[in-house]
Amino acid sequence: MTRPIAIMLTINAEPVTAMVESRLSLADFLRHQLRLTGTHVGCETGSCGACLVMQDGRVIHGCLTLAVQADGSAIQTIEGLSESGAIADLQAAFHERNALQCGFCTPGVLMTAQELLQLEGVPSREEIRDALSGNYCRCTGYQAIVDSIETTAQRRAVGEAEQPA
Amino acid sequence: MKAGDVAYFRAQSVSDAVAAFRSCEGDARYLAGGQSLLAAMNLRLLTPDLLIDIAHIDALRGIERRGGEIRIGALTRHAEILSSPIIASHVPLLAAAAPWVAHPAIRNKGTIGGSIAFADPASEFPAVALALNARIELDNGDSVRFVEAQDFFLDLYETAAEPGEILSAVWFPVATPDQRCTFDELARRRGDYAIVGVAIVADFSGEIVDRIRIVFFSVGSTPVRALRAEAALTGTALVDTDIELAQQALAGDLSPSDDVQVSAATRMHLASVLLRRQLGKLPVPTPKAVRA
Ligand SMILES: Cc1cc2nc3c(=O)[nH]c(=O)nc-3n(C[C@H](O)[C@H](O)[C@H](O)COP(=O)(O)OP(=O)(O)OC[C@H]3O[C@@H](n4cnc5c(N)ncnc54)[C@H](O)[C@@H]3O)c2cc1C
Ligand code: FES
Ligand code: FES
Secondary structure, eight states, X not given: OOOOEEEEEEETTEEEEEEEOTTOBHHHIIIIISOXXXXXXXXSSXXXXXXXXXXXXXXXXXXXXXXXXXXXXXEEOHHHHHHTTTTXXXXXXXXXXXXXXXXXXXXXXXXXXXHHHTSSSOOOHHHHHHHGGGOOOSSSOSHHHHHHHXXXXXXXXXXXXXXXX | OOOOOOEEEEOSSHHHHHHHHHHOSSOEEEESSOTTHHHHHHTTSOOOSEEEEOTTOGGGOOXXXXXXXXXXXXXXXXXXXXXXXXXXXXXXXXXXXXGGSSOHHHHTTOBHHHXXXXXXXXXXXXXXXXXXXXXXXXXXXXXXEXXXXXXXXXXXXXXXXXXXXXXXXXXXXXXXXXXXXXXXXXXXXXXXXXXXXXXXXXXXXXXXXXXXXXXXESSSSSOEEOHHHHHHHXXXXXXXXXXXXXXXXXXXXXXXXXXXXXOHHHHHHHHHHHHHHHHHHSOOOOOHHHHO
């Protein structure tokens, strides 16, 4: 077996140092070594979107990134986004609209939604669906997910208009 | 599934990377965005002994104009192509293709160098490179050479790059004012690889087509130029009868095979439909005074 490699990164704003096998995916590193199990693993080929995390502010697949490639970067997982309150409104909208059933896809869907909502303007339903093209949900049929993201976008736009930065 | 055991080396320069490639006794692979390579490794379709991470080599970055061309560094991510104003105004065909490449998270990591080097026959960027006959810049650590796109894509996942050569950049010609282009594809789900797709670029004199290049992808082992259809359209004003002739000519240009998604006949039919639709959409140049 090849020798483990030392990596240093921040995860949810906390510095982390670890030894990892080079073949270990970032998703498995988060789940197995750090016990951050909010990041899910489904297909391991980039198709389902269950494993999405943020690396330096951009949403990426934890299954198509090696832990060694994350060395030196800043990772945000669903635990981090959730605990910081950054997506509290999005989570509330999902809750109100019943936009999850089993919840397996939800962390990845929230990651996609958060990145989309950080862009300027209120996205159209078409744009929301397009952004979700890499997220499989086997339960909801997407309608409620699109509704919740749309509602959050509208609420955030109103919030910004009321208190200009 | 999980990837097999593999060694990892992070290269700081092209010569560093090539040296690591040369000194590896087993199967070494360059790792850029990893969006094709790691997926293939997780499926155990590929089991390299060494991954040489080239993602930290600054010389492979950047989008800039150099004379009549736009040089796009190999590490330029699909998402950067999508948002680059330089590409939107000077390489509009590439900008038009970018939204069709994979899903947002894959576009955040996948690179143009990886896409061209991997040469997946269902990929959008190789088709665009062929349509515009881009120049592929290859660096072996000692010297740099260029291969035109029309000589680069040799066979299924096979290119003119020598073992160990790094694809360092892709050079696209700047679009001229009389040039028009269009891009479209048919896929089962947005972001999935195309069942069939087409990239078209045409130079006009007034309403007449001076030159046209039509490239289909996902119809064979490489992107394919539809030379007979191009010939049928050159010198025409793209009226319905011209387009019909081009559709008929297409049968001599493409020879798709069956696969798990669709039959060869269906693919051929879809290619013909796509050709008609896209030629109809090719915006006819308007005089500058009217455009302003
Ligand atoms: C679910 C899914 C859907 C996708 N859909 C599409 C799609 O619709 N269209 C599409 O075009 N692509 C699609 N892709 C692939 C994606 O665009 C990849 O990013 C791209 O094909 C490869 O780029 P990369 O930087 O990730 O390369 P990597 O995966 O890092 O490398 C791919 C191969 O190219 C070699 N390589 C990479 N860079 C260089 C270089 N600079 N010089 C020499 N060799 C190099 C590597 O050694 C490897 O063999 C999809 C991928 C996934 C997982
Ligand atoms: S587990 Fe990563 S996309 Fe499915
Ligand atoms: S809620 Fe079950 S997969 Fe989406």
